[in-house]
Amino acid sequence: xxxxxxxxxxxxxxxxxxxxxxxxxxxxxxxxxxxxxxxxxxxxxxxxxxxxxxxxxxxxxxxxxxxxxxxxxxxxxxxxxxxxxxxxxxxxxxxxxxxxxxxxxxxxxxxxxxxxxxxxxxxxxxxxxxxxxxxxxxxxxxxxxxxxxxxxxxxxxxxxxxxxxxxxxxxxxxxxxxxxxxxxxxxxxxxxxxxxxxxxxxxxxxxxxxxxxxxxxxxxxxxxxxxxxxxxxxxxxxxxxxxxxxxxxxxxxxxxxxxxxxxxxxxxxxxxxxxxxxxxxxxxxxxxxxxxxxxxxxxxxxxxxxxxxxxxxxxxxxxxxxxxxxxxxxxxxxxxxxxxxxxxxxxxxxxxxxxxxxxxxxxxxxxxxxxxxxxxxxxxxxxxxxxxxxxxxxxxxxxxxxxxxxxxxxxxxxxxxxxxxxxxxxxxxxxxxxxxxxxxxxxxxxxxxxxxxxxxxxxxxxxxxxxxxxxxxxxxxxxxxxxxxxxxxxxxxxxxxxxxxxxxxxxxxxxxxxxxxxxxxxxxxxxxxxxxxxxxxxxxxxxxxxxxx
Ligand code: HEM
Ligand SMILES: *[C@@H]1O[C@H](CO)[C@@H](O)[C@H](O)[C@H]1NC(C)=O
Ligand SMILES: *[C@@H]1O[C@H](CO)[C@@H](O)[C@H](O)[C@H]1NC(C)=O
Ligand SMILES: *[C@@H]1O[C@H](CO)[C@@H](O)[C@H](O)[C@H]1NC(C)=O
Ligand SMILES: *[C@@H]1O[C@H](CO)[C@@H](O)[C@H](O)[C@H]1NC(C)=O
Numbered sequence: 001x002x003x004x005x006x007x008x009x010x011x012x013x014x015x016x017x018x019x020x021x022x023x024x025x026x027x028x029x030x031x032x033x034x035x036x037x038x039x040x041x042x043x044x045x046x047x048x049x050x051x052x053x054x055x056x057x058x059x060x061x062x063x064x065x066x067x068x069x070x071x072x073x074x075x076x077x078x079x080x081x082x083x084x085x086x087x088x089x090x091x092x093x094x095x096x097x098x099x100x101x102x103x104x105x106x107x108x109x110x111x112x113x114x115x116x117x118x119x120x121x122x123x124x125x126x127x128x129x130x131x132x133x134x135x136x137x138x139x140x141x142x143x144x145x146x147x148x149x150x151x152x153x154x155x156x157x158x159x160x161x162x163x164x165x166x167x168x169x170x171x172x173x174x175x176x177x178x179x180x181x182x183x184x185x186x187x188x189x190x191x192x193x194x195x196x197x198x199x200x201x202x203x204x205x206x207x208x209x210x211x212x213x214x215x216x217x218x219x220x221x222x223x224x225x226x227x228x229x230x231x232x233x234x235x236x237x238x239x240x241x242x243x244x245x246x247x248x249x250x251x252x253x254x255x256x257x258x259x260x261x262x263x264x265x266x267x268x269x270x271x272x273x274x275x276x277x278x279x280x281x282x283x284x285x286x287x288x289x290x291x292x293x294x295x296x297x298x299x300x301x302x303x304x305x306x307x308x309x310x311x312x313x314x315x316x317x318x319x320x321x322x323x324x325x326x327x328x329x330x331x332x333x334x335x336x337x338x339x340x341x342x343x344x345x346x347x348x349x350x351x352x353x354x355x356x357x358x359x360x361x362x363x364x365x366x367x368x369x370x371x372x373x374x375x376x377x378x379x380x381x382x383x384x385x386x387x388x389x390x391x392x393x394x395x396x397x398x399x400x401x402x403x404x405x406x407x408x409x410x411x412x413x414x415x416x417x418x419x420x421x422x423x424x425x426x427x428x429x430x431x432x433x434x435x436x437x438x439x440x441x442x443x444x445x446x447x448x449x450x451x452x453x454x455x456x457x458x459x460x461x462x463x464x465x466x467x468x469x470x471x472x473x474x475x476x477x478x479x480x481x482x483x484x485x486x487x488x489x490x491x492x493x494x495x496x497x498x499x500x501x502x503x504x505x506x507x508x509x510x511x512x513x514x515x516x517x518x519x520x521x522x523x524x525x526x527x528x529x530x531x532x533x534x535x536x537x538x539x540x541x542x543x544x545x546x547x548x549x
Contacts, residue, residue, distance in 0.1 A: 048431035093430030109480035117488030126420025140339030172385035188548030196538035213318035216243035249281035415452035515544035
């Protein structure tokens with residue numbers, strides 16, 4: 001190496017260090033200044049301070065490191081329970097200082113209700129989430145507040161009210177693809193299988209068909225007899241993007257948004273050409289369908305209304321085509337579709353995975369559920385989608401519903417969430433020595449809430465709150481102590497869709513299989529938490545076909 005280069009390197013390093021140092025100091029000053037300015041405002045509003053968990057390291061680095069450690073050990077949600085317990089069981093709302101941010105955490109139903117519903121206008125996803133998610137979701141429903149959100153919600157919501165959403169024949173077709181991946185041998189047993197992998201394929205296939213009108217059929221592509229064969233190409237621009245590339249790019253893009261979320265307002269530190277590349281692949285893939293839907297529309301318009309109606313009747317419902325009746329802006333269509341794929345795919349797969357993770361560890365519940373499914377819907381061979389298995393049938397199978405509810409209670413798919421104050425505001429409770437005074441929240445402050453902690457709180461769920469006991473749902477009323485789908489004006493739009501997909505899949509699997517062997521010796525859960533929470537090791541099982549040796 002030339003001496004000059006070395007010298008330049010040193011200068012470069014020094015400048016970097018200097019820049020970083022000044023930036024850190026500025027941040028520190030800014031955060032202290034804000035902290036004291038809150039004090040004055042707090043007094044004016046008649047609020048008191050919530051207790052604060054003290055920091056061990058400057059800059060609130062310890063909170064970040066604790067989280068990173070729990071992440072690495074795959075026990076992030078359990079770490080949350082411990083953190084909430086730090087100041088004693090009575091403290092449900094506390095202040096903390098993390099990476100230079102003064103945040104508030106709460107698992108108090110009254111405060112969560114204020115954030116999500118009664119003070120809805122004061123709290124939003126905020127600029128941070130907007131910026132963090134923008135590369136993939138743009139102005140889609142999952143990244144915006146205010147009028148942009150109202151517009152998105154008004155656009156998307158009616159689509160979910162239509163009956164097409166519960167197209168059980170389409171669901172049965174995808175369930176059959178899942179069944180093909182679960183072949184049994186002479187003894188009636190399947191090979192050791194990770195159900196999580198199969199559920200992720202199921203929900204990707206189902207979502208893409210529902211949203212785009214065409215499934216990526218990842219389940220079929222991955223069947224042993226099809227592996228290695230050329231995959232069906234979906235033509236996007238001049239580059240053919242196949243389903244496998246798309247599925248991988250989509251996972252990659254989601255992973256990026258999740259990693260950025262962890263960095264809080266330093267989200268911009270995680271960026272780069274590799275990150276941007278996967279987003280480009282996803283966008284190109286979705287653009288292809290958007291263009292196609294817009295072309296169809298044009299064709300229909302030129303062919304005249306009569307033709308359009310004549311082949312409308314037996315056409316399957318395609319979300320994108322319906323959306324394209326409301327807006328023809330290709331970017332908007334792309335952003336909303338990406339948001340919906342993002343909202344609906346991993347969530348439902350994770351839900352199904354935790355359900356089976358629990359069922360294999362609770363044979364009593366498995367037996368009872370199977371019995372009630374056979375009573376309601378008959379055997380695997382005799383059941384017919386849309387006939388013996390209907391939407392109301394699924395709803396009326398109360399033990400099935402109780403199992404679904406109980407799974408979402410113990411393992412809410414979104415275990416932690418947050419909102420940012422859009423203006424100076426207050427939370428109703430948690431301040432002062434008795435914890436009953438309102439709390440001041442300054443504009444820009446983050447309030448995070450943990451549904452995971454909330455739904456395991458003994459005060460609301462009893463001494464056996466940590467136990468999987470679907471029977472607890474018999475006749476139980478629930479309110480702001482149960483929020484797997486969130487609450488208030490931004491409540492999940494896909495709730496019914498998700499419960500139908502999950503319920504239907506469980507019914508068919510339990511009709512066909514009478515035994516399920518757990519191949520994972522862990523009794524305690526480990527979590528692969530990105531934006532949604534998955535069992536880290538998946539769901540390793542062997543299944544036994546009913547009516548076979
Ligand atoms: C078990 C499955 C699911 C769970 C647990 C779940 C949970 C949630 C949660 C917690 C939120 C609130 C996010 C936030 O505001 O920060 C949400 C929002 C949303 N979900 Fe779901 N979801 C599920 C499935 C689905 C499906 C299948 C779809 C659509 C196909 C969907 C569409 C949406 C949409 C569009 C929103 C945004 C609503 C808005 O901001 O106004 N979800 N969901
Ligand atoms: C989010 O980003 C968009 C631009 O992508 C912007 O128009 C909007 O005002 C931003 N903020 C919120 C809170 O939605
Ligand atoms: C609908 O009918 C028109 C005119 O008969 C035809 O050109 C078009 O391909 C049809 N569309 C579909 C989806 O069958
Ligand atoms: C399960 O929870 C839903 C709300 O998410 C509720 O409407 C339903 O009644 C509950 N079902 C049972 C069996 O408790
Ligand atoms: C954890 O989840 C991410 C995102 O869902 C996924 O890409 C990754 O493969 C998972 N890790 C394991 C070990 O399953």
